[in-house]
Amino acid sequence: MSDPLILLGPPRSFTSVISAMVGQHPQMYGLPEVHLFVADTVGELFFYYKIAGRRRSHGLLRTIAEVYIKTQNKKTIELARAWLIKNKDTPTAEVFHKIVSKVDPKIVVEKSVTTVWKPGNLQRVLKVFPNARFIHLTRHPRAQCESMMEALKTEVGLTREMQDHTTTPPTTDPQILWYNIHSNIVNFLKDIPQERYMRIRGEDVLQDPDRYLREMSAWLGLRTDDEAIDEMKHPERSPFSKLGPPNAPFGNDPKFIKDPALRPARAKQQSLEGVLSWRDDIPGFTDEVKEMARSFGYE
DSSP states (O other), X not given: OOOOEEEXXXXXSSHHHHHHHHHTSTTEEEOOOOOGGGOSBHHHHHHHHHHXXXXXXXXXXXXXXXXXXXXXXXXXXXXXXXXXXXXXXXXXXXXXXXXXXXXXXXXXXXXXXXXXXXXXXXXXXXXHOTTOEEEEEEOOHHHHHHHHHHHTTTOGGGGGGSEETTSSSOEEOTHHHHHHHHHHHHHHHTTSOGGGEEEXXXXXXXXXXXXXXXXXXXHTTOOOSHHHHHHHTOGGGSTTSSOOOTTSOOSSOHHHXXXXXXXXXXXXXOOSSSOBTTBOSSSSSOHHHHHHHHHTTOO
């Protein structure tokens, strides 16, 4: 059985589109966000859904319906939900293992943003697949933070992860989330053999998909012919790149689902210097954010 590929990156870092692109390779199978690594058992996972919102369950429900029943509709989603409830004592690692086994010999690619929120979530991946491979996906902090501020218009729950408590009242600042998540990823990858992970800038993939998709495919030991690369440039063809049934419509970034096609023009040059559009009480990015961003190749 093939070990999975896990994409690691903060939300709004092109994880949805690039995960779907990689998943469209003929030898890969792209999943939506299944969030299986935030809990040890299915029962604990349902408790997480209760706190974080039922929308978090949509990706896993759609995956089970698609992988096991080959179709996503209201009935198959409810069958998937019933199976999970019946197996509430099952380890989430076992559920992920079953999904990976079902699509074998294709390699699963998964990118739940919750995996990178806590070091313990990342360790759960290794418990079930100690030889998993990882892609650390980055995006310039200015563009990512501006996108996060846009996301807060509909996902207000994210604000608690971005609070600068040095002000009264606390100030929402998405660079805090950018830095904390990338710190989790960098620290995690220190213990992973170098041949099992790569770091790539999302902007580069979108601006030159032929080059970088071919490089990723070669690193994974997959086909690199023009036909395979062309398939990867059509993330909209994934069964999870569109709205699902009414009882599980999401499972991915709603912005991506609304328009899942590859759009190279959205990757533009940004600077680490200068004022922040979301905050005027500080001169700009913190020194630690700029240092980390420069280590990723940003200016």
